[in-house]
Amino acid sequence: MCGIAGLVCARAACRDEDHARLVEAMTALQAHRGPDHAGVVGLGAVWLGANRLSIIDLSPAGHMPMATEDGRWWIAYNGEVYNFAGLRADLARAGHRFRSRTDTEVVLRAFQTWGEACLTRFVGMFAVALYDRRTDTLTLARDRFGKKPLYHASVGGHLLFASELKALRPGLGPRRVDRQRLLEWMLYRTVDGGADTLLEGVRALPAGHLMRVVRGRPEPPRSFYRLEAEVHADAWRRWREAPAPVVADTVEAAIAQGVHDRLVSDVPMGTLLSGGVDSSLVTALAARGRPGLTAFNIAVEGHPALDEHRYARAAATALGVELRTLPLTGEAYRHALVRAVYHSDLPLTHPNSVAYLLVSEFARAHGCVILLTGEGADELFGGYPQRYRRRAQLLRLERLLARAPGRLRKALVLVGGTAAGLPVTRFSEYDLLAHAVGALDGWAREGHLRRCEAAYAFVPDPVERAVLATMLGDVHLFLPALLRRLDRMSMAASVECRAPYLDHRLVGLVVNLPLRWRLRGRTDKWLLRQVAARHLPRALVTRRKVGFPLPVADYLAPLARPELFRDGFCVADLGMDPAGLAATVEDGRHRIDAVFSLLTLEIWGRLFVRDEALDAVTALVLGRSTTAPVPGPAVPPVAAAGAR
Known part of the structure; x- marks a missing residue:
């Protein structure tokens, strides 16, 4: 498990010293992902950086970025490929000789031998940057379900990439919030089905996708795995x-x-x-x-x-x-x-x-x-039976509504909606059916849920078909x-x-x-x-599912102060109504979900958009002077980045 970072610079603007400093800064911001070693290498217009958390073969032979003997292929890799021993044996039979026991070297030689097709052979989690110097092709890839993160952004003709969004910040310059994605996050607590960022111009490589950058030109991401x-x-x-x-x-x-x-x-x-x-x-x-x-x-x-x-x-x-x-x-x-x-x-x-x-x-x-x-x-x-039962009840009600006359239809909406536990407030079929898949499925109505339903089109019972589609959609959602x-x-x-x-x-x-x-x-x-x-x-x-509950209202009560938001990110940058914000926060115990979302949004904006210091924001949230000590994590200090 590690962190990766890098850039592909515009051919007309390659300055080795500047880019070395940039990738070193990006790598340093991910030191927590790999405290055991850090490395940066320049390969012409392509720079790779990696932080290593040593898991398999703790020796320096596993340090990254790693290359083949001839220097053609280079890799920065985050993750674990659990079937690496079997793949290593296959590659050894094909003539490869290994210098380490790491899965990193297996992934490197798998790309060298099988190309992009090797991704479907991997069992595990990974985000990888693989550079072929001969063809000047950088390949970025992310595992099937997106267990390992990988962000990218184009800035001034350069392509930046990193395991964490914060590592891109040294190269992004001034940042702006993507208002559409922010709205999606506020409504559904997810962003664009996994885009995973609220900043304009920054994207996450989708799960189960790869993206090639050939001679400095990024190609559109391509899927190598679809759950459906x-x-x-x-x-x-x-x-x-x-x-x-x-x-x-x-x-x-x-x-x-x-x-x-x-x-x-x-x-x-x-x-x-x-x-x-x-x-x-x-x-x-x-x-x-x-x-x-x-x-x-x-x-x-x-x-x-x-x-x-x-x-x-x-x-x-x-x-x-x-x-x-x-x-x-x-x-x-x-x-x-x-x-x-x-x-x-x-x-x-x-x-x-x-x-x-x-x-x-x-x-x-x-x-x-x-x-x-x-x-x-x-x-x-x-594991979400109430959600599935609601979907089944609404599907049955929808079919019944289609056959019922007008007045009976309105009565069925009210009675059926109440039985399904929905907030039906008006005699309107639309009000009921708008909740048919729940608020969390808003983004799915644009087509994703339909793809899940199409996957189960062969299931004869419509209720089972709908619930199975919901379960499949939940994996994505x-x-x-x-x-x-x-x-x-x-x-x-x-x-x-x-x-x-x-x-x-x-x-x-x-x-x-x-x-x-x-x-x-x-x-x-x-x-x-x-x-x-x-x-x-x-x-x-047989124990009933609880779901890791916390007394959030009690925990946040001392932090729910309207003055925290005064002239802050939510008000000054996003234009939220100060009076409405204050009313929500003051009523925090009864609106704790909203308070938690607003509080963490305020913190995020100060850190990632305004670039306020971590200690300063912590002191502000806790309501104390910035000179007071800020307790750090209860872990041994992360080692500084190693020699480049």
Whole structure:
């Protein structure tokens, strides 16, 4: 796991000294992603930079940027390709000789041997910059689900790229907010289906895409993976007829393989254990292959109703693993809030992002460099049952409305909408159907949800077809924010997070399962619970999903001050109404979601648009003098960037 950065300079404006300083500055801003080494290399008009977090082969042989013996191919790479040992054997049989044990060198030689087609051979997560000096071609690529980030921007004829948006700042100059993307973020808490930035002119390379820059000219990004293409009618029909034990055996084997593959490491690893079924199953399987595994957890102090620590303790005891628990207080949360926004590169989508940052720092302080997590299980296996039931109810109501006469139709709208839990306030079919896929699906109505529905066009039952399409859409809709949180908060502490449920082989299996294997009555994630019952105590398997709740209203109450926004980013730069803003903030306890969004937006704007210092913004938010000390992360200091 590392950070990458670089540029392709305009041929008429290549000044080596300036570009060396720029890429060094970009690399330094990502030192937390790779504290073990930093390197920058100039290759004519192309510059590559990399920060290394040593995971496999801790020797200098794994330092980056890395090149082939003849100097033709160069790589800067962030991620882990878990099947690198098998690929290495294939490449060795083809005549390659390796100088390290790293997966970085395997990825480099895979590009050298198989070209862009190698991307479909990789099992894992990656963002890579690969430069072929002979053809003057830079290839940027990002893994299937976007677990690893990669931003790019064109400035003055130069193409800049980096793992984190903040690393682009030295080369961007004055920055402006993209108002359309800001509106999308405020409405849906996601941006353009994963564009992942609110700044004009800056984009994230989409998940499952690659982009080539040939002789300094960027080509449009191209897809090498589409989740919808993994859905197959014959597979769905085969699983529909399969006995439950066979389906459970197959899914269990796929999950176990995903966990096993993610145990490869030369550094200490652990798990994030909430006590829920997802993380408990990952911990159970990991503990079998990695004796001495440590699990990490957070205990919410002062709020016993929200504290899941007892469930994590029960799981750890049953599995025989050590559990280390971080007590979370409001003071610790408030002191880490600005730091979390800084590392997120966006205003925070989830209040628990701060907790992820703190527990990652806690794990690193205890010597853990890798954490396995349960991310992705809800999206894959059906972890949002109320959302699916609402979709099914509305589809049935929509079909009924189409056949009903006018007055009856209005009555059905009111009764049916109320039963579906919708805020129906007027006798209008439009009011009801506008909520048909929920507010979070607003962007999907432009075509994405229709593509998901088309993938399941062969499913005969329209309700099942609609719910399966919603589940498939949720992978696209929710995962970008979840994966950003996972990557940025863990890498801020120089910790690599691995998500076995997002192994693309498991995903390809699950998206072909009929609905009855994922939802049964009021039981969500039915099949996953059947698998978990083979490894966990019944009480853990049947426990109701909680979802990492935090007492956000209590935590933010001391920060919800109207004066924080006076002449600030939201008012002065975005033109928000000061009176309306003040009223929302003063009513914070009853409008905590809005206050959290506005507060993190204000912090983000000050950091990323106004370029205010991290310590100064922290002091402002905490309401104290900038001369007061700002508590830093509870981790060993990140080493300075190595010699260039």
